[in-house]
Amino acid sequence: MTKRAQKPTPPKAIVLLSGGLDSATVLAIARHRGFDCYALSFRYGQRHAAELSSARRVARALGAREHRVTSIDLRAFGGSALTTDLPVPKGRSTHQMEHGIPITYVPARNTIFLSFALAWAEVVGARDIFIGVNALDFSGYPDCRPAFIAAFQKLADRATRIGAEGGRFCIHAPLMKMNKAAIIRTGLKLGVDYGITTSCYDPGPRNRPCGRCDACLLREKGFRELGLSDPRRGPTPTARGQSGKAGRGC
Secondary structure (H helix, E strand, O other): OOOOOOOOOOOOEEEEEEOOOHHHHHHHHHHHHEEEEEEEEEEOOOOOOOOHHHHHHHHHHHOOOOOEEOOOOOOOOOOOOOOOOOOEEEEEOOOHOOOOOOOOOOOOOHHHHHHHHHHHHHHHHOOOOEEEOOOOOOOHHHHHOHHHHHHHHHHHHHHOOOHOOOOOOOEEOOOOOHHHHHHHHHHHHHOOHHHHHHOOOOOOOHHHOOOEEEEHHHHHHHHOOOOOOOOOOOOOOOOOOOOOOOOOOO
């Protein structure tokens, strides 16, 4: 009697999941590339919890193997409108967003998040970590740039048991060179329901997006460039055209 061949075990990946548009797209990309995804979110003292509710919905909808929400307190240090009572900037132009580092930057946040992801990766046996940073339609954050990802890649290979024993991690930033329109088009092709995501820095009653913070304006710009309405504010969209199949990266 011939034995059935066992299916190969899919590789594991840690995916940082904020509950926003970008991270939801990254989770969909990681799943599309064949990874068994472990989603990681943070209760870090941010001014609202709407994004965590969205992260739970996104993790379920996109088939994450496991979703953990880890608590850390970045309000202890402050320094950002997202972790203090400082007002969130509203109504800024794209030109203004491209210059300087705004008060919504949370000091060292992505460094901290990736460090937690690296720790969990070692425990579950993952060699791949996905993060939704973007260097085109972003608000000037230094930890959303290619140089930062390259630097953390080197750290990951030198500061872990895996690295010391000759292994290697891969930090994936598949959205790095995409604008918001390209990110949305990619996500729609992969089945992302953007109606369950939350991007707003300062949501109002019932977690409705304010429509005027940097995150809302960049999100709106992306949908508008595709000729679509944001499903948080209008009908569920279908993108014009399709993106190519995502590559596997490093």
